[in-house]
Amino acid sequence: MVREPVIVLSPGQKTQKTARWARTMTKWLITYSRRNGAKRRFVEFGVNTGAESGSLSLLDSSANPRDYIASNIMNLRPIFPFVSAVATCVLLAACASSGVKPANPATVSKISSANKSGKAVLVVYRPRNSLGGLLSPSVEMDGKELVNISNGTVFVAAIPPGHHVFQIRNQESGTEVTLKAGDSIYLKVEIVPGMWKGNGKLTQSAPEQGEFEAKRCKPIDSEQINDAAYR
Numbered sequence: 001m002v003r004e005p006v007i008v009l010s011p012g013q014k015t016q017k018t019a020r021w022a023r024t025m026t027k028w029l030i031t032y033s034r035r036n037g038a039k040r041r042f043v044e045f046g047v048n049t050g051a052e053s054g055s056l057s058l059l060d061s062s063a064n065p066r067d068y069i070a071s072n073i074m075n076l077r078p079i080f081p082f083v084s085a086v087a088t089c090v091l092l093a094a095c096a097s098s099g100v101k102p103a104n105p106a107t108v109s110k111i112s113s114a115n116k117s118g119k120a121v122l123v124v125y126r127p128r129n130s131l132g133g134l135l136s137p138s139v140e141m142d143g144k145e146l147v148n149i150s151n152g153t154v155f156v157a158a159i160p161p162g163h164h165v166f167q168i169r170n171q172e173s174g175t176e177v178t179l180k181a182g183d184s185i186y187l188k189v190e191i192v193p194g195m196w197k198g199n200g201k202l203t204q205s206a207p208e209q210g211e212f213e214a215k216r217c218k219p220i221d222s223e224q225i226n227d228a229a230y231r
Contacts, residue, residue: 103215110156110219111211117158120179124166124187125214128152132191136224137200138169139189145169145226149189149200154217157230168200175204186210 114121124139126149136148139155142165147155161181167174168189177185186205205213222231 101216104218106219107154107156107215107217110154111215114156114158115182115184118181119158120161120181121184122157122159122166122187123154123184123210123214124149124189125154125210125217126151126189127213127217129191131193135191135200137171137189137191137202138226139187139202140167140169140174141165141227146230147220147226148224149220150224152217153220153224154214155220155225155230156214166202168202171199173200173202175202177204184211186214188213 111121111123114123122141124147128151133151136150138148139146141159149155159179161179161183163176163178165174165176166187175187179185184207186207186209188203188205188210190201190203192199192201225231
């Protein structure tokens with residue numbers, strides 16, 4: 001028995017498919033009022049190309065829109081739950097289309113190259129966040145300024161194996177580790193609220209989480225790398 005190929009729809013195609021289903025069901029169900037059978041004319045319900053919203057309008061074929069709404073609002077009450085359900089389906093489909101932020105190809109390439117260096121791999125990253133977006137905390141390695149990490153960026157470097165101390169400059173936040181050739185360390189920078197200004201916080205992430213989050217940041221500009229050996 002030959003199996004039919006499985007068709008995988010993109011998030012955008014799923015949204016369009018849900019919108020078509022909602023339009024068809026609405027046309028079919030909203031034809032006559034439950035109260036008096038007055039025929040309605042379907043005006044519009046649809047999702048424009050590239051958009052994530054739709055509109056629904058019902059008019060009596062012979063009535064002025066304003067008079068119709070005023071006099072027949074009670075007749076429309078039975079269809080309100082269905083309209084709400086349709087709107088919810090379209091909204092959920094639109095949300096699903098956003099999905100997970102894809103990995104940055106340039107960052108993926110940098111991490112892959114560092115893994116082939118035969119050294120230890122250091123990844124310092126800062127997920128994009130509105131809190132302290134203009135701040136760029138300075139990260140030090142072994143007491144030497146390494147990089148000013150800005151919002152939504154990642155720094156990748158192949159470093160010598162051995163014992164290393166990483167910390168935020170002039171703040172008591174950091175970690176120290178002993179790395180072997182082929183080891184990777186992911187350091188996450190976050191901004192925490194302070195009385196006068198935000199402070200940087202440096203924490204070591206689990207490799208799986210760190211790799212996932214770091215790959216969704218963009219590579220840092222070379223001007224923000226303080227140690228010329230890693231530019």
